[in-house]
Amino acid sequence: MAKIPNLKVQCPCGREINHPSEYKLLLLKLEMKEIDILCPNDVCYLRELGYVKFDVKDSKLIFKEAAFYPPFVTWNASQLGSEKAEELLKLHLRILISEVMDWPRIKETYFRYYTAAGERREEVSPEGSEV
Ligand SMILES: [Zn+2]
Numbered sequence: 001m002a003k004i005p006n007l008k009v010q011c012p013c014g015r016e017i018n019h020p021s022e023y024k025l026l027l028l029k030l031e032m033k034e035i036d037i038l039c040p041n042d043v044c045y046l047r048e049l050g051y052v053k054f055d056v057k058d059s060k061l062i063f064k065e066a067a068f069y070p071p072f073v074t075w076n077a078s079q080l081g082s083e084k085a086e087e088l089l090k091l092h093l094r095i096l097i098s099e100v101m102d103w104p105r106i107k108e109t110y111f112r113y114y115t116a117a118g119e120r121r122e123e124v125s126p127e128g129s130e131v
Helices: 070-080 082-100 103-122
Strands: 024-026 034-038 048-057 060-068
Touching: 048 082, 060 082, 060 103, 070 082
Parallel strands: none
Antiparallel strands: 024 034, 034 048, 048 060
16 A cells, blocks of 8 residues: 555645545535535636546436546646546545535435425416416
């Protein structure tokens, strides 16, 4: 096993990210089975650094793919060299998905949303008699 590497990368806004747990995760696109990876800096001009996509099968969430967007990747490549940046960012995604992300909570949120939408639809009376 290799030594624990220095995980530091940087957003083009200047914010250093020392560990994947520093990213903010946004569940706004959960409906589209997508989670946004945001810069920890609230006033970052880039904001969205990447995404995580999942699939749903047999009431389970299955990880599909994750990636960082080109501006973030290119910036780090220019700072660290493209090989090192690629390696580090891949590691960031792996740690983010396997250790940082709270999949049970994401799953609960995802299914609660769909259940609620389904119940609301059933509330509509087929007769439409009660006004
Ligand atoms: Zn930023």
